[in-house]
Amino acid sequence: MYDESIRLLVLSTIAFFACLSGFIVYFVVLYRNKQFINKQEQEKLQSAFRQELLQAQIEVQEQTLVHISREIHDNITQVLSFVKLSLAMIANADDDQKQTKINESRELVAQVITDLRDLSKSLSFEHIINLGLFKTIGLEVKKINKTGIIKAKLLTEGEKYSLGEQRELVLFRIFQEALNNTLKHSGAKHFKISLQYNSEMFNLTLEDDGAGFSPNSLINSSGSGLKNIENRATLIGAVATIDGSPGKGCCINVTLNPFQQRLYPNGTTDPDRFS
């Protein structure tokens, strides 16, 4: 009887534990495969992010150079030429006129110095890092308003905080891309930029009152600036929504959880998982 009980126990236990061990081993193998796939995906994502960041830096530099060249051509060269002419005319002027022309020239040279100082501030994308997103956009808004092509307005809500250099650079590129689209294609008169700093969410909203677009055009155009905005937002863990309809302008909204995805661009794990 005792032998029978032992045999029964041993057999059932072996069968049971074989199944249980099989399950655990299978789980471990599956888990390791998942880890491997995840690692690969993360590396891919990191590489894409680095590329995108580099691309954004190059584009910011290009934009800056275009802006500098335009400023030198349209503003500084013109002013200095005027100063040169003005000074050349001094020889034939009487004393009062001489003094007036010298004063005018001095004021113009001072203006040129101020403009050059402003230009030097925007010589590289590093000023975004130094000034932060809000101030950099603020400077851009001033520049746009100075041109008189469009009336830009910058609004902010909540207490400002840093989103990290890389993400602020990408957000600035998104802003530039949107502004370019507005200037080139929309014919808008107004451009509104809102930055909302909430404790759990950051929001960048870019609105214009231009020609707008058909939603289908966004789906069909794979290489458009608006598509770029969506892709860039994804890379920093943000979500971009683009709304627009013909004749009703365009609204781009970029939402980002500043704390949840802080580690994301560095390729580490998504911290939301076990919160």
Added chain:
Amino acid sequence: MNATYISYYILLLTICVIGVARYKKLTTPFKLLTVLIGLTLVLEITSEVCAVLYKNNIFVSYVTCLVEYTFYSLVYYNLFINKSIKKSILITLVFFALFYFINFFWLQPYYKEFPSNVVIVSEITYTIFSLLLFKQMLLYPLPMNITRQSVFWYNTAMLFFSTTSFLNLGLINYYVKHHLKDSVLLGFNFGINVIFYVLIGVSILINNKKTITDNV
């Protein structure tokens, strides 16, 4: 009190001491687990004392079932990330309490019958929880060797113990029906408990809230 019981209590005490020593380093579910092990030790000793003094320790078994279910549910509540699963755990806790009191007074009265109904319900629930947690681990794998993850050892222990309990109950029924010698079964029971608590001990030993790989 024989050597088997003493070694069992020493094992529980050792795990409890490890848990208390590492308490500050532990994540919430493993802190709860440490408290549970301490309570289990107290209840097991109380149960033994009642068995010797009053020849009846069913009431202590009832208390043990309630304490264990509550704590294990809370541990799982803290380990899961899915909000609907968390909510379900709280709901099952309410239903379990309801069923527990019905069983306590009417189905298997606390003064004469062992709460096997409650044990079966608990073990089924633990099995489901552990399988769901394994699923969660697969959905969100961590960049760390699985053997260094406390959640893996804890969940393996739970799956092992809860599923083995069915085998155990089946064997008890068979042995009673066929009047077989139960000393073998007692040894088997002891073995299961030792493996279970060793796995729990490992999970408490390696758990560390500073490591990002610890799931909570």
